[in-house]
Amino acid sequence: MLCGVLPAGAAAGCSRDGGDAEATGPVRLLVFGAPEELQAYRTLVGAYAEKHPGREIQLIEASDRKDLLARLSTSIAGGAAPELFLMNYRFYGQFAVKDAIDPLDERIAASTLVNPADYYPVAMDAFKWRGRQLCLPQNVSSLAVYYNRTLFEKHGVPLPKPGWTWNDLLTTATAMTRDAAGGVIRGTESEGAARRPAVHGLGIEPSIIRLAPFVWSNDGEIVDDPARPTRLTLDNPPAKEALKNLIDLRLAYGVVPTDEEVESEDDESRFANGRLAMLLSSRRSTTTFRSITGFEWDVAPLPVYRRPAGILHSDAYCMTRGGANKQAAWNFLEYAVSAEGQKIIAATGRTVPSHIAVSTSEAFLGPAQPPRSAKVFLDAIGSVRALPTVSTWPEIEDVTGGILENALYRGDRLDDVVRELDEQTRPLFARGEYPR
Template sequence: MKGKWFSKLTAGLLMSSLLVAGCSNSEEGSTGEKGGPVELKVGTWAGATELKEFQEIVDQLNEETDEYNLTIQSIPADYYKKIQTMASAKQAPDLFWLSQEYIPMYAELGVISPLDEYVKDHKEVDLDDYFEGPLAIGQMKDKLYGLPWINQPIMLYYNKSLFEKEGVEVPQADWTWDEFSKAAKAITKDTDGDGKTDQYGTNIDGWPPISTWVWTYGGEIIDKDGNVKIDEPEAIEGIKKFDELINKDKVAPDKTQSQNTGGPEMFKTGKIGMFFGGAGDDFEKQIGDSFDVGMTEVPHATEQATFSWIADTVMSSNTKNKDVAAEALIDLTNAMHEWKILPPTKSDLENVADIRPEKEYALDVMKKASEYSRGYNNQSKQAEIDTAIWQYLYEPILLGDKSPEDAAKETAEALRKIIGQ
């Protein structure tokens, strides 16, 4: 949700000044006893239950090899601030996790090493098995800087029981935004007769990202060549639909109400009919028998598209034993494909029902979404870009303060300044 998203963005804004000192090519960090396994540290934001599960994976890998020994370095709070501080001191973990918005900056500053020579012809790495979107976020200037361990496309969850109660057709995989809007308006109503809407079709409060509309209308925010496109006709059409849902159709609670209660909580308590959530969200478990949950693909206009949260395992440029560290990175990443959903590889996607049985009902739609889900086109200043989009476009439209055209124009101007166009 937006609060967590912006805490990450704020941390990202601090990064440039702190990482420059960590770009030395000196090889420090990894240690190992001569003749014994190489000692490698793995940085993770995992905490509590997730950390325990990750530890089990690491323990199993350590048992299966005498080449390396992995030790987890858990950083459950202020992860990026602490990673950047360690990188500045050339003490970053040998391997660590990075979410997609940070990979370009770390690669550009030389904090992480390219993996191409290690994965080329490796028997345990098939780059063709990866879905295009997840693999692309680790690629910069024809070099591969990370292997993805999760692909979390945005899906459309819906309250099947509520749809049936209201006599509205449940969401379909081939729904257009107009069909979505029609259903959302039919769900939105004052159920207790007090003159105030208390049941909504959906929730839009900073989440989902604006790309949800821009991409499905054939537009781009910034294209693969680094050109700002958010003020072009296709993107503006998507922004118009975004504005229409909020300010004309009024199918979502206002910003204050939504953020006070929380979109996920409103969905779980039956206050909204449709919610844009990650494929791995555990709504099915949390809702239990309260109502029937459904999942399908995000609606579209001219193109099917959905944003995906993606994270990679990367290797510090300062790790001493790169050959062994790369081997550990490959083993660890492959093992995580059997832990987290959705895996970024086509072959491992078949295991989702074993990993999370409650998701089996939606396996087909998750497979389809995985084929076209993606992250943003790589930009080293993605944190600043995201902040500008919120400041000049997303929030003003949420508040009804700007037209889509004006918001797109001002956002484009801000983005061009950020990336130096």
């Protein structure tokens, strides 16, 4: 049977109706996501329950990433950790350093369903900690540009295409920033009350994970040592140029919504409602956008400065050391990352499968549902890079996010932004621990 979805604090009181001796109770799986993403995981759990009656999976649904981290930390500290959790590689280091994750190497070696050679190395490597495979990745997404094809064709603006540049992105975003009558609004005209944009050309989160691929594309670096970073290096000319171009999107060109507009309607909702022409996001937005009925949308690769570069977005199933039903947890984990499990989750639109054969199959590339250009995600894999794995990275993201948000919406001086980013993050790097 499929155990009901319960909040994190609820007791694991699901009834059992049989199963092998290894599965002695419900396996708790902690996840977070938008409603459409959570439904994708319910679909996977349902398929597993149908195939293995009596093996119960209890989904614990966090409201967002911060909630997931807080719940996991609290449950581990209290001795009531869920057997499994799904987490991005950028955040698992804080649990790895506390030895709270059970390594999977021996289980993988004995498995008939999981062969490391079947998975994209960049995703597998992101979850290796001091020589051990701590978690198994379900996806290997990259950042892409979602765009409203119907709106582009309405205004006769050329569609985004492979090989386009940052200047092309800016020109396109300017051409797609329109008032209620369909007229183009340029730069500071958007500040006039009479000409507020009805559609903005671009949505981009002011964060280090959005900035990084453009710094790399411009032959710059965001840290001094990718393996053991001690500081951000956004003061180098290529990185500084990419940062300036990001900051200029709001006050210099007016192609992105204001902070007040984003607070009232986030970029993903704005795109789904037809009021945003382009959005930079990972594969996770696909599940939400497949509910769109009012227009056609698609994806394009990131624009290029000097060379193609992307940023890895990968989530993995991790097994806690304190979980009560480890073998039962492994049974589900093994199924979830196997070819069969990944085909199921790929069909929901949520993931770019980390399983190579599944990613190139109809389960992912099939034309039945958008995006029609799904291969964009696969084409990017060869140029994606992972951010540093450091135990304090969640704090680094939070601090840099606040500074970059102020820079984008307030127009802070570039040199002040660079200095503040460095000063505020150095102590966080200094007390961080690394996978090797």
